[in-house]
Amino acid sequence: MDEQEVVEKTNEVRELLAELRDECDIPSIAHSAHQADVYCHGILWELGAEDATTPELSPDPHGEE
Amino acid sequence: MRDTHRPLYNERARKSKHWNEYMETMPRAELDALHLRRIKRNVEYAYENIPFYRDLFDSANVKPSDIQSLEDFNTKVPILDKPDFMELQEESENSPFAGRDPAGSEHHLYRFQTSGTTGTPLQEAMSFPLTMKMGECWTYGFWNCGMRPDDRFYFAFPFGTFAGFWSAYWGVRRLGGVVRSGAGLSTEERINDIVDFDPDVVVMTPTYATHMLERAEEMGVDLSDTSVRFTAHAGEKGPHVESIRNRISEGWGADVFDLYGQSESPFLGPTMDTDSGGVHPCEPYFYSTVIDPDTEEVLEENGQRGEHVITTHIPGAPGLTLRYRTHDIVEVYEDPSEVFDTDITWKFFKGGVLDRTDNMLSVRGTNVYPRALEEIVTGVPDTSNHYEIHVSRERGNDQVEIRIEADPSVDQSAYGDLAGQIQQEVRDAVGVTVAVNVLEPSELPRYELKARRFYDHRETG
Known part of the structure; x- marks a missing residue:
């Protein structure tokens, strides 16, 4: 898998995780979704495809900017 | 399965x-x-x-x-x-x-x-x-x-x-x-x-x-x-x-x-x-x-x-x-x-x-970094890598004293010669004279985390 494919798939995963995090009312699930997003941010960061200093500052893939 | x-x-x-x-x-x-x-x-x-x-x-x-x-x-x-x-x-x-x-x-x-x-x-x-x-x-x-x-x-x-x-x-x-x-x-x-x-x-x-x-x-x-x-x-x-x-x-x-x-x-x-x-x-x-x-x-x-x-x-x-x-x-x-x-x-x-940069010493007009001293003294045979460098200031000059433990195999009667050898190697390498005090093994403290090697007495006199 080349770097561009990795970036595309990771962005898709982040959108799904944002939905889980924002819509699920179970703290355990919401926190796991948040932590999974941290790792996704890490993937993008290590490929130079994400410049937000922390995942919390990434543009919200689940709608609101 | x-x-x-x-x-x-x-x-x-x-x-x-x-x-x-x-x-x-x-x-x-x-x-x-x-x-x-x-x-x-x-x-x-x-x-x-x-x-x-x-x-x-x-x-x-x-x-x-x-x-x-x-x-x-x-x-x-x-x-x-x-x-x-x-x-x-x-x-x-x-x-x-x-x-x-x-x-x-x-x-x-x-x-x-x-x-x-x-x-x-x-x-x-x-x-x-x-x-x-x-x-x-x-x-x-x-x-x-x-x-x-x-x-x-x-x-x-x-x-x-x-x-x-x-x-x-x-x-x-x-x-x-x-x-x-x-x-x-x-x-x-x-x-x-x-x-x-x-x-x-x-x-x-x-x-x-x-x-x-x-x-x-x-x-x-x-x-x-x-x-x-x-x-x-x-x-x-x-x-x-x-x-x-x-x-x-x-x-x-x-x-x-x-x-x-x-x-x-x-x-x-x-x-x-x-x-x-x-x-x-x-x-x-x-x-x-x-x-x-x-x-x-x-x-x-x-x-x-x-x-x-x-x-x-x-x-x-x-x-x-x-x-x-x-x-x-x-x-x-x-x-x-x-x-x-x-x-x-x-x-x-x-x-x-x-x-x-904040460790640099000025010994009789010569700039000396402690790292240079460390490399010299720990490289002298019969020394250990347990040492301290003490710096004080007298009449505008930095004075340096090196305290270093001898290797356990060295007899105490040889400590004076060892100190002289260390002093000579420092003088040959960086051109300054420092005081050297050779100590017995285990005289200096041991550390689990960062060891304290450099003691700067210049500000406190």
């Missing part, structure tokens, strides 16, 4: 030479473009959200839009020093991050502080993403040194308020290695535990590595006969001093590696690479320049020596950090592949940290 076992890495990943080849071999132009993009984003954020930085930029009459190149950044943004951050911390009533944390304190997961040996401790706070990224810096180094996920790591230090070795733990967690903590054990118990646990890697300060060798010898244990293949160090510059590296390597029968870090800055986390005699700054996480400490001019030619200045791309322990002077003196290679046998494109500091 279907076999559900999944390996941690596929075969190609496991055989990879690099932890992240894409980033570690990125051409310099692309790396610099990435640095500029991340810097511009952080400058804009800092100016809009952090009063400390807005005031700094305004006082220099600089706006974020003025930063359109790395040269703009290096010439227009003022350099910061530790007192700037200490002042900010005091204004913020000792709150960690002191207003420079973009994520907000609800994300803080750990609280640490610096040792405070040079003043009030600097408070540090870390979020989950930061722990992951701090660990990642170690992992780049672990992988490049040949450590792999099936290796077993022994931690021979206490977990306390000092962040340094916690990040090593986060690094092993990222790698996927096995952790064994000897935190609550005595030195003797740790030695026995190492014999029983069969670790591949032991993580500890260089000073403690030699202390363990002494204790092991007393216990009749030969640590070079154990399973240990690597020793990984941080906190002191020992592994880059040849005589100390050789003592650790021979005593443990292991390859010796170093990680260059500094707790006042978020983290440097360069890769450990003592094979080629230096370290690479971990470029995905910070932008590194080397300046002339007097003129602040950026030095870009291979082999130039100057002071390391860092800019962090993510908020580390004290938050977003722009152009922070480390006071570390390094010899920089902007393109190491031109000089060394490496395909890593990241900058390279040959010899690691050579010394500190």
Whole structure:
């Protein structure tokens, strides 16, 4: 898998995780979704495809900017 | 039933030479473009959200839009020093991050502080993403040194308020290695535990590595006969001093590696690479320049020596950090592949940290760095690497006294000759006369974390 494919798939995963995090009312699930997003941010960061200093500052893939 | 076992890495990943080849071999132009993009984003954020930085930029009459190149950044943004951050911390009533944390304190997961040996401790706070990224810096180094996920790591230090070795733990967690903590054990118990646990890697300060060798010898244990293949160090510059590296390597029968870090800055986390005699700054996480400490001019030619200045791309322990002077003196290679046998494109500091700008001594008009003295005295046969350098000032001159333990095999009657030999070697090498006091083995204190080697009595008289 080349770097561009990795970036595309990771962005898709982040959108799904944002939905889980924002819509699920179970703290355990919401926190796991948040932590999974941290790792996704890490993937993008290590490929130079994400410049937000922390995942919390990434543009919200689940709608609101 | 279907076999559900999944390996941690596929075969190609496991055989990879690099932890992240894409980033570690990125051409310099692309790396610099990435640095500029991340810097511009952080400058804009800092100016809009952090009063400390807005005031700094305004006082220099600089706006974020003025930063359109790395040269703009290096010439227009003022350099910061530790007192700037200490002042900010005091204004913020000792709150960690002191207003420079973009994520907000609800994300803080750990609280640490610096040792405070040079003043009030600097408070540090870390979020989950930061722990992951701090660990990642170690992992780049672990992988490049040949450590792999099936290796077993022994931690021979206490977990306390000092962040340094916690990040090593986060690094092993990222790698996927096995952790064994000897935190609550005595030195003797740790030695026995190492014999029983069969670790591949032991993580500890260089000073403690030699202390363990002494204790092991007393216990009749030969640590070079154990399973240990690597020793990984941080906190002191020992592994880059040849005589100390050789003592650790021979005593443990292991390859010796170093990680260059500094707790006042978020983290440097360069890769450990003592094979080629230096370290690479971990470029995905910070932008590194080397300046002339007097003129602040950026030095870009291979082999130039100057002071390391860092800019962090993510908020580390004290938050977003722009152009922070480390006071570390390094010899920089902007393109190491031109000089060394490496395909890593990241900058390279040959010899690691050579010394500190704030440690320089002036002995009868001659500038002397303690690191030079350390290399000389620990290289003299029949000495140990347990030593202290004391500096005082008399009539405007720095006076230096070296206290060093003799090797246990040396008879006390020979201490005078040994002191004379050390004095002569220092005089031959750096042209100054220092006082030398040879001590018996175990007279100087032993340390589990950073050893105190340098005592500056000049300010207190």
